[in-house]
Amino acid sequence: xxxxxxxxxxxxxxxxxxxxxxxxxxxxxxxxxxxxxxxxxxxxxxxxxxxxxxxxxxxxxxxxxxxxxxxxxxxxxxxxxxxxxxxxxxxxxxxxxxxxxxxxxxxxxxxxxxxxxxxxxxxxxxxxxxxxxxxxxxxxxxxxxxxxxxxxxxxxxxxxxxxxxxxxxxxxxxxxxxxxxxxxxxxxxxxxxxxxxxxxxxxxxxxxxxxxxxxxxxxxxxxxxxxxxxxxxxxxxxxxxxxxxxxxxxxxxxxxxxxxxxxxxxxxxxxxxxxxxxxxxxxxxxxxxxxxxxxxxxxxxxxxxxxxxxxxxxxxxxxx
Amino acid sequence: xxxxxxxxxxxxxxxxxxxxxxxxxxxxxxxxxxxxxxxxxxxxxxxxxxxxxxxxxxxxxxxxxxxxxxxxxxxxxxxxxxxxxxxxxxxxxxxxxxxxxxxxxxxxxxxxxxxxxxxxxxxxxxxxxxxxxxxxxxxxxxxxxxxxxxxxxxxxxxxxxxxxxxxxxxxxxxxxxxxxxxxxxxxxxxxxxxxxxxxxxxxxxxxxxxxxxxxxxxxxxxxxxxxxxxxxxxxxxxxxxxxxxxxxxxxxxxxxxxxxxxxxxxxxxxxxxxxxxxxxxxxxxxxxxxxxxxxxxxxxxxxxxxxxxxxxxxxxxxxx
Numbered sequence: 001x002x003x004x005x006x007x008x009x010x011x012x013x014x015x016x017x018x019x020x021x022x023x024x025x026x027x028x029x030x031x032x033x034x035x036x037x038x039x040x041x042x043x044x045x046x047x048x049x050x051x052x053x054x055x056x057x058x059x060x061x062x063x064x065x066x067x068x069x070x071x072x073x074x075x076x077x078x079x080x081x082x083x084x085x086x087x088x089x090x091x092x093x094x095x096x097x098x099x100x101x102x103x104x105x106x107x108x109x110x111x112x113x114x115x116x117x118x119x120x121x122x123x124x125x126x127x128x129x130x131x132x133x134x135x136x137x138x139x140x141x142x143x144x145x146x147x148x149x150x151x152x153x154x155x156x157x158x159x160x161x162x163x164x165x166x167x168x169x170x171x172x173x174x175x176x177x178x179x180x181x182x183x184x185x186x187x188x189x190x191x192x193x194x195x196x197x198x199x200x201x202x203x204x205x206x207x208x209x210x211x212x213x214x215x216x217x218x219x220x221x222x223x224x225x226x227x228x229x230x231x232x233x234x235x236x237x238x239x240x241x242x243x244x245x246x247x248x249x250x251x252x253x254x255x256x257x258x259x260x261x262x263x264x265x266x267x268x269x270x271x272x273x274x275x276x277x278x279x280x281x282x283x284x285x286x287x288x289x290x291x292x293x294x295x296x297x298x299x300x301x302x303x304x305x306x307x308x309x310x311x312x313x314x315x316x317x318x319x320x
Numbered sequence: 321x322x323x324x325x326x327x328x329x330x331x332x333x334x335x336x337x338x339x340x341x342x343x344x345x346x347x348x349x350x351x352x353x354x355x356x357x358x359x360x361x362x363x364x365x366x367x368x369x370x371x372x373x374x375x376x377x378x379x380x381x382x383x384x385x386x387x388x389x390x391x392x393x394x395x396x397x398x399x400x401x402x403x404x405x406x407x408x409x410x411x412x413x414x415x416x417x418x419x420x421x422x423x424x425x426x427x428x429x430x431x432x433x434x435x436x437x438x439x440x441x442x443x444x445x446x447x448x449x450x451x452x453x454x455x456x457x458x459x460x461x462x463x464x465x466x467x468x469x470x471x472x473x474x475x476x477x478x479x480x481x482x483x484x485x486x487x488x489x490x491x492x493x494x495x496x497x498x499x500x501x502x503x504x505x506x507x508x509x510x511x512x513x514x515x516x517x518x519x520x521x522x523x524x525x526x527x528x529x530x531x532x533x534x535x536x537x538x539x540x541x542x543x544x545x546x547x548x549x550x551x552x553x554x555x556x557x558x559x560x561x562x563x564x565x566x567x568x569x570x571x572x573x574x575x576x577x578x579x580x581x582x583x584x585x586x587x588x589x590x591x592x593x594x595x596x597x598x599x600x601x602x603x604x605x606x607x608x609x610x611x612x613x614x615x616x617x618x619x620x621x622x623x624x625x626x627x628x629x630x631x632x633x634x635x636x637x638x639x640x
Contacts, residue, residue: 144464149609150607152571160481160561162482162484170601248476249566250466250468281492285388285396286470
């Protein structure tokens, strides 16, 4: 049995794991995510040296990042690495560590991990949606990981759900992640907090509407504050609206919801499910997709990278 | 060489074709689409008798319809057959004609046809969007026809693009087909025609804004009327908005635009392409998908059904 090595490059830390065939983590390490091309390569090379010294670790390495990664492993742009563009990560890291390097979108990798060893085992058609600062995602359709013509499948956060909505840093208006991400939740709450309409939430934010964050809403909602629960409900409606749009497009058997907001699963699950049933097209004529929360947590991306790199599925990830 | 038999059940007519392996039509016939389960089965059986008598036609038949068709060939509901629900079309027609019957969504079949023998030959990742009275679609991803968990992939028309938009017969608001279909074009024009702001279009509709149809806009726009061209531009923006959303989700290499509006390709192509470039997420960091118009016209659905039924790709269409 050969173990596999995967590294997830997050906004603050790089998380490296060694996983067995069954997805079990047998070793792991973390390093702060540095700024700039060369420091990034050096940090990743060091993780490979630390984790990859054993003979039991295969020769290929998987690296996951958010953003636009081409199927050839070139990083076009990533929100986690604002100063890095057009980096041939697969080529440069591969030369440095003398291994074959597979670079893949982190949410695509997470979807693969949840499919192979997580919440969606045995499901042929599933969509993973990562609800964090922004929204990413990955798709399995017909029992195959879908990566798209360029490797960019699953950029769900920039689906426009209201052309007259608030501006998005991407330059357009009303992108789904303006509403249904962690920052979307905070924004909904801030709008409600102006005029002190959300006293329990405002108190947790020190009284300043501009400082309201998602955690404040979650905390007040967990204490049963009706105003905070109303914000959660409004948020859940936006989440469900996007999931419904994706259902029309892909017809999945299951959604796996991951990212930071999965930690509030207890709070969001009921309202999201209710709104989903309400907004679904032809709800009486179809089985509703299951809504599940991710089970691999922050490790999902790294595990998926390891499994993909181990070659089990190299054809699916590099088919184009 | 065996020929294949496919039938497309349209709103007014059933179109049956016999096609050779290369998609060439070698025989065809039409019948009016009847109302009710039994008359439909009888009409389809008659077409099979007429077209399928030759030994050169294979034993399987493909039937395409709009709406929700399960992978087992049960018609849940179809806009073209308002009185028919929960019809086991594959089973009942199969028994009647003593052949194996494959029933599939018409836009999925059209996508398959355009992929195999039409505008998108050799393209591994493509999306077909049929812009007619409503909007349907089909998806090929990673070189595989995608049908979804239930066979319902590609119901793009009910993607919500404005939750406060006009009501849709499906019970929700702001579905894409309220804006970007043939009826959407007419609706945009009617809104502009109130107060006689579209004189050249209104004249073609006999002076009554309520009677304005898409053809009136097309005709006036072809004569260079600037007001009509402005409506076309507004319409093209809505079409592009949906295509951009689908690009974020699927990352296709190509869009194939079909349906009735493909006949106005000369008029719409330029504006759709311009808006697409304007609205695309990260337009400088990715190759833009090609925009193409369907080349198989009204035959696309029937040809796709025939090719799918001929078994060339039975695994792709029935994988779930």
